[in-house]
Amino acid sequence: MSRTTQVQNVTINPKVSIQDDFWGRYIRLVQEVVIPYQYEALHDRVPEAEPSHAIANFEIAAGRREGGFHGFVFQDSDVAKWLEAVGYALAIQRDAELERQADAVIDLVGEAQQQDGYLNTYFTIKEPGKRWTNLNDCHELYCAGHFIEAAVAYYEATGKPKLLDIMRRMVDHIASVFGPEEGKLKGYDGHQEIELALVKLYRLTGEEKYLQLAGFFIDQRGQQPHFLQEEWEKRGKTNFWTGKTDSLDLSYNQSHVPVREQNEATGHAVRAVYMYTAMADLAALTGDETLRKACERLWNNIEKKQLYITGGIGSTHHGEAFTFDYDLPNDTVYAETCASIGLIFFAQRMLRLTPDARYAEVMERALYNNVLGSMAQDGKHYFYVNPLEVWPQACSCNPGKHHVKAERQGWFGCACCPPNVARLLTSLNQYVYTVHGDTLYTNLYIGSELSTKLGGAEVSIKQKSSYPWEGHISLEVNPAPGAAAEFGVALRIPAWSTGMEITVNGKAVAMDEEIEQGYRIIRRAWQAGDVIEIRLPMEAHLVFAHPQLREDAHKAAIQRGPLVYCLEGVDNGEPLSSISLSADSGFSERFEETLLGGAVVVETSGLRVNPSGWNGGLYGRTKAPVEPVPVKAVPYYLWGNRGSGEMKVWIAEGRS
């Protein structure tokens, strides 16, 4: 990359520790259940799960045991994602036994690394002569990327450099194979991931070469002559997965045109948002305007035309992909958990690029709905696909909906989503704030303690939040003892809220001034013990969709605070399609202690078709009568935890 590198005026990952009732429970679940469970799964010791063979592959590559490679070509990444989550977990709380397990895994990874730095058990065990011959399908750089992320996280948590050293050697090896220099491959991975990982490695080490390699991969993508196409022609146009000759869909992995020429989110959604994340990173670090503009165009396209109300992305399971503007079917949806997690990454990087609350809006939407809803309350069952409408019998009996499951599944054959949830939740502290210069931006209202430098002073801020059930938030601002500091605190005004009130030390703050890009900025000389209090009225309300969004026409969703609600058959009877809401009916809200750990449920009165009043056959001239019916909505993230039944986010609206 020939562009000037200028380090931006952003504090990356200000030190934050989460102290939050709501999220604390999920983070503990990851620490106490998910990470240990995944550790066992990686070691093939979970009886009810398909063997992962991921650790076994490393043992074989390390020469510790005999055997063949099993699993997906990217099986290694499961180990990496586990190590990354462990890194974040240890940053929250050191744990000697967990660290011992991780160190042992890292030792194993080190043993599996080849003399020249190469690390990938598939090619080491199964096709040693075929390294870097099928970038399109084989995920070598992708796996390396996940190990880089793990190495950075583990080093930051423990100070132990072993995995970092392993991965720096691997990256040196990669840089000897790929690059702009004569004789090196002008390639890049079919599944973006290493790009954002190399930026993390650069941020940790300050070594420009990592940033340059990330830039090379991003810039090279989609250039002519087309690397992936030439590679594919060279191997006889065969597809690794099917073994057959096949066509090559370049937009599937966003290599159809160079990244700076891309205007619309397309192809495999996870690949897309991982790439956009790295693009935003590079734009921020290099000041590259064309890259920033491409990021903004792609973001706008997602936010304004291809985003489910739950924060899901990807409208089709064919290629787990985006389709096109305003095509957001609720029942044949994909909305993969990993894609929403990647969208949260992208949002975080956009917030670093430009402090605009709309990035945080989407982050909050995806986090509290699509992502949170993917995990069962036991931490052991997950949705990969996060539908907005489910008819369980259709999932079984209509092949076009086989990919949609009515109940969360155990650790899958392709175990991408559960470890991604684990690493996101354990690193949630990285998403709460952004610091631009001497302004602190609050993106998520999550109880936490922040320590960072603002206005020249060390400052700690203790946030308390009753989210997502109530909108009472306080921030106690504490510059270091004896110091007063002038800096800005930018409080996000959620787009779903009306009537937000802010006080500082009990004194109301005007809400009609100092508003910048969705934040109320409070700039002053802060004294120790200053308290900001925020009141965000959380009332349930209807949400309507853009008129181009055909699937949601004449329907409404219920939202309260950041939570999207849904109707379930277990509460409302079936079919849910018989129910309609009216904008005129009010909502009542109550905290139901016994509902899956407690949640605010929303009740209203609607109309339901009385099926006994229908006297046609399949079709008839006389409409079935409707009758008033109480309607109960529960947070979307809790759906499907009470057995298999219908679920619906978008409900018919209007008098009918």
Add this chain to the structure above:
Amino acid sequence: MSRTTQVQNVTINPKVSIQDDFWGRYIRLVQEVVIPYQYEALHDRVPEAEPSHAIANFEIAAGRREGGFHGFVFQDSDVAKWLEAVGYALAIQRDAELERQADAVIDLVGEAQQQDGYLNTYFTIKEPGKRWTNLNDCHELYCAGHFIEAAVAYYEATGKPKLLDIMRRMVDHIASVFGPEEGKLKGYDGHQEIELALVKLYRLTGEEKYLQLAGFFIDQRGQQPHFLQEEWEKRGKTNFWTGKTDSLDLSYNQSHVPVREQNEATGHAVRAVYMYTAMADLAALTGDETLRKACERLWNNIEKKQLYITGGIGSTHHGEAFTFDYDLPNDTVYAETCASIGLIFFAQRMLRLTPDARYAEVMERALYNNVLGSMAQDGKHYFYVNPLEVWPQACSCNPGKHHVKAERQGWFGCACCPPNVARLLTSLNQYVYTVHGDTLYTNLYIGSELSTKLGGAEVSIKQKSSYPWEGHISLEVNPAPGAAAEFGVALRIPAWSTGMEITVNGKAVAMDEEIEQGYRIIRRAWQAGDVIEIRLPMEAHLVFAHPQLREDAHKAAIQRGPLVYCLEGVDNGEPLSSISLSADSGFSERFEETLLGGAVVVETSGLRVNPSGWNGGLYGRTKAPVEPVPVKAVPYYLWGNRGSGEMKVWIAEGRS
């Protein structure tokens, strides 16, 4: 088949000739355009179409030329379906040139027949040693069935026995291979068709052995040990189409259980209705009660739970199949043209079994909507899939809808539907009436002349009909000169109608008596020149769907007479989802001369979302305003003839 054969008291195919303005045009289109066009296509002389190679295969099998087999394994059936349509066309009007073409094709077919009677070009040319080794996939009996149907039709039209003789030799060969006797295969075809064809051969020839063979195939299906499963295991569980080992879905071809145990329409819809047709034939001819009951259960399941309002069947393109009760998605639908044609066959056979108007209702629904709509006004372009809702961009850009086309396509690679339309339209005269004993049942109100024996006399009945635009129908009854005859005329009371009026010689007939299973029966001594007049008010009205039919909840369709209507973008703007109808608004109706040959259009006032009044992003708290808008609906069968655009049958209904 060991059951007693009792010939039923039904006149099969009373002599009817269609003389109808509306259908006459389509029948002429088949005679003048479709049959010649298909003849050229079969001979690979249509430049814009993929070569069929169907005639070429016969030429190679006959030894007239060298070469290899090309096309689908069932390519022969295209030739058969063309010959069958030619037979019906010649029955309408002899045509020396067409007959010469057909005779030449029949000569060729005869030359391609093997010494032992075997006839199938795929196995003759390509896999001569593998006859009858893959009944599941290879359509040998299916192709034979179509040739039998062609032979019967051609003989009945021309009296020429050559094709009939060819096929009787082929059937003798089949009977030497399949049957209950020791040493014969206990098999049946993966694609039902020969069963109903053998019944036709029996009806023509009176030879019991054909009926018995049909019964054998029907009875054998689904029995244990399972023939198709054993055969599949024997060939290494490979699938003919993919060449790979695969699972075997027995319900796909309705062999999951014996036919008498089947309760729900399942699997490939064309296979299903072809089989049910033969079952109804056998039940009628043998008096087999369990078979009749199975037919009624299967019919009821389709009519009451798996039928689109357009008469389409098959809810998924995966296996072109039924899914399950009340699962009738409008936009991912299959509703194959051939399946609706097969449903019309099934309805006709059920009418022969039991004179109940509900079979005719479905026949009319499928004929005037799904089937008629499949053909373009030029006769050269067809829909295979007949959706009830189309967003053209989704057909291109959402892979789950790639099978749905927004415009009719040319002669396809798998040319099943166009020849099926041709043979149905040219044999439409067989569907107008059923004669049970001395009662004539009118099923379709189509202008025609009937000659049959009723009440012991030769009777001719001239029907005039202004269908489908108006409901003025007259039947002039003419017993043979000098004879008076007492018999019943049963006039179907369409389920969509209210206020039907009937007069005989100008004198009103009471409409509250003599009604049997949906028919008003008029029994009297008829004199030459007696005239029945029928007034069926045809007013446009809304139709609502069963409350279990989730896809159509809070929506209504527009119907007028037998025609289902739709909205198109070209008339109403897009997106059509923005429009809602109200049951309160009246309809106005007018004949629009310039619309695709002339049609009654239906107009009403609805509400449309004003997109310029929407000020949210993708989602917002304030509903976009609606404004009154004129709505224009056109007959469904005409959709997609004015360029690519949105189309919708089910429209939001209610004030919203």
